Amino acid sequence: xxxxxxxxxxxxxxxxxxxxxxxxxxxxxxxxxxxxxxxxxxxxxxxxxxxxxxxxxxxxxxxxxxxxxxxxxxxxxxxxxxxxx
Numbered sequence: 001x002x003x004x005x006x007x008x009x010x011x012x013x014x015x016x017x018x019x020x021x022x023x024x025x026x027x028x029x030x031x032x033x034x035x036x037x038x039x040x041x042x043x044x045x046x047x048x049x050x051x052x053x054x055x056x057x058x059x060x061x062x063x064x065x066x067x068x069x070x071x072x073x074x075x076x077x078x079x080x081x082x083x084x085x
Contacts (some may be wrong), residue, residue: 001040001064001065001066001070001072002064002065002066002070002071002074003056003062003063003064003065003074004062004063004074004077004078005060005061006060006061006063006065006078006081006082006085007009007058007059007060007063008055008056008057008059008060008061009057009085010057010084010085011057012048012057013050013054013056013057013059014053014057014061014078014085015051016047016084017054018061018084019050019051020047021045021080021084022035022044022050022080022084023045023050024078025076025077025080026043026044026045027045027070028074028076029065029069029076030067030068030069030073031065031066031067031068031069031070031073031074032065032066032067032075033064033065033073034061034063034066035053035055035060035061035062035063036051036056036062036063036064037054037059037060037061037062038055039040040053041053044063044073044077045059049051053070054056054070063078063081078079
């Protein structure tokens with residue numbers, strides 16, 4: 001299992017467009033990717049669940065990646081977060 005934390009820099013937080021991109025990216029991997037915020041969690045592949053977390057700019061999320069390709073998935077997700085969120 002791999003985890004990393006990330007502080008959201010997008011001024012609107014995780015809203016529809018980046019949540020859609022995030023879900024699409026997460027579906028590229030075999031590993032299960034979960035986003036946690038303040039005790040609530042959502043599968044990264046579920047658009048509505050991601051938006052339901054209500055992540056705002058400046059808040060920190062924890063991303064957990066677990067599965068066969070977790071090393072590659074964690075590295076690419078971390079890159080995705082820094083470039084898009």
